[in-house]
Amino acid sequence: MNETTSSRFISIDPKQKPLREVHNLLLSGVSPRPIALVSTISEDGIDNLAPFSFFNAFGANPPYIAFSPAYSGKDGSAKDTLLNLEKIPECVVHAVPFDLIEQVSLASTAYGPELSEFTKAGFETLESEVVRPKRVKNSPFHMECQVEQIIPLGGTKGSGNLVLCRIVRFHVSEAVMDDGKMTPDALDLIGRNGFNYYTRASGAALFTVNKPTGQGMGIDQLPRFVRESSILRGNDLGKLGSLEELPNQDAVQQYINGVRADKPTLKYTKLFLHGMDDLDSNPVQARKDIEIAAKVALNEGDLEFAIHVLMALDDL
């Protein structure tokens, strides 16, 4: 496995650093963060809407989410969202798709408590079924919530306030439902990174990884030359380690005979046979070729090919 990252780390004691720097470390290092567009209502009945990216789900039975309105880093003042929740502990939390980012950004600026961000940011409202705050029709996914607990995380300038919410009602737009499922492409949600960066979580940014079904043998079970290969990387080893066991040498020989007999057309099978033929005359290059063939096969999802051809090198 190639060493790709510098081995050197900078160690930072948050107590020795200014708030701004600690905040930036969290914003960059904990990414991409989902965005909650949170609707609350004041005692006087004025709607409030604000986005938060210190937010996630935390359990499914019953369903819980949490988000964190921080005190101002400058003057320690509380956001309208927090003040409202202390009086009326109910909210609606909405997902934020790419199409809404500019309106959500507008809702994030500090309008006075007498102004509704629904109006300023041009959102249409829907009544909720269980709670008092209104819903944002423009979002495809709404969670009506009862606030169970507000946990102060420091109580000073820049400190968070964990708002722990139990979800009492979900609303899903039919437009993002595909055969009973909310697909990531239909949702087209955005995440928050550090600085001014956002991630659009759809299209080419998406990839899939199948969760191993059984118990993988583990990377520690792979032969040393595989683990220390300069061609195979962590992701390659992870796939190989997810296999249940190594094939024995009979199985390897049989597999290779099969590949030869098939008169291969795939590039990586050709490269492998080329390597096998050169093993005596030019062993260093030949082993390299076979490892590259295995790596390409792993990229194509052909784990069986990769493990068998690598194990062909194990008895040499």
Place this chain on the structure above:
Amino acid sequence: MNETTSSRFISIDPKQKPLREVHNLLLSGVSPRPIALVSTISEDGIDNLAPFSFFNAFGANPPYIAFSPAYSGKDGSAKDTLLNLEKIPECVVHAVPFDLIEQVSLASTAYGPELSEFTKAGFETLESEVVRPKRVKNSPFHMECQVEQIIPLGGTKGSGNLVLCRIVRFHVSEAVMDDGKMTPDALDLIGRNGFNYYTRASGAALFTVNKPTGQGMGIDQLPRFVRESSILRGNDLGKLGSLEELPNQDAVQQYINGVRADKPTLKYTKLFLHGMDDLDSNPVQARKDIEIAAKVALNEGDLEFAIHVLMALDDL
């Protein structure tokens, strides 16, 4: 503003639905989620490593994160991570870049408590400075944490357990630092979506939005024909609403004279002048052209052009 999503919503009472369905709603709708690779240690000194995507930062002063190891939805059993934290309330939480996904996926399978996922997933270890659990050298960002509180969120099958952690030490790989900043491209982190989907939060998936510096006038201040345009969408209106005020008709006339005098070369300025010349002969198409010119200008970041040419239509 065009209506792009269906106005129809499906309403779901979580109490009426099986756990699996509620869980899937959260996994799809709360996305993309950052991933915590959490290192803990048992009383017997055996290292454990497991990934969690119910995870985020929650405050900066002092720095807090939280994640949630759920009880099994099948048999209600607790994960090793939770069992370890109940005995030794310390952990190291690591960011997960794209290069580590297959190893992290391997660490997510349930190896017995006597086996270390560091070994099975092929991770290199580093000693921590403050806490007992070890660090994963392969990750570029580590947070050593003291667990302050574990809040059970239901206490039954599939219930979460909110682990609230105070960060006592950060470690940042020099390889992801660029001029004192951790850039999203250097970090190349992944987020978790619903089903088997992940988001790679780097490259073309990234975009930037500048937070409005002052107080935008709000979308409600835009003329009705702009708010109800079939060409301008929510994101366009959001940008226009972030401006501090509308230009008056003198300023608009002066701006347009300036555009004419400049003998424009940009496509959208040409389209605008074309529209202005056709306003009498073909007003419907001409207004459309001018709105399209404004929309293109907004995409190019030329807010000043967009608001002035749109306001040229306001007195007609």
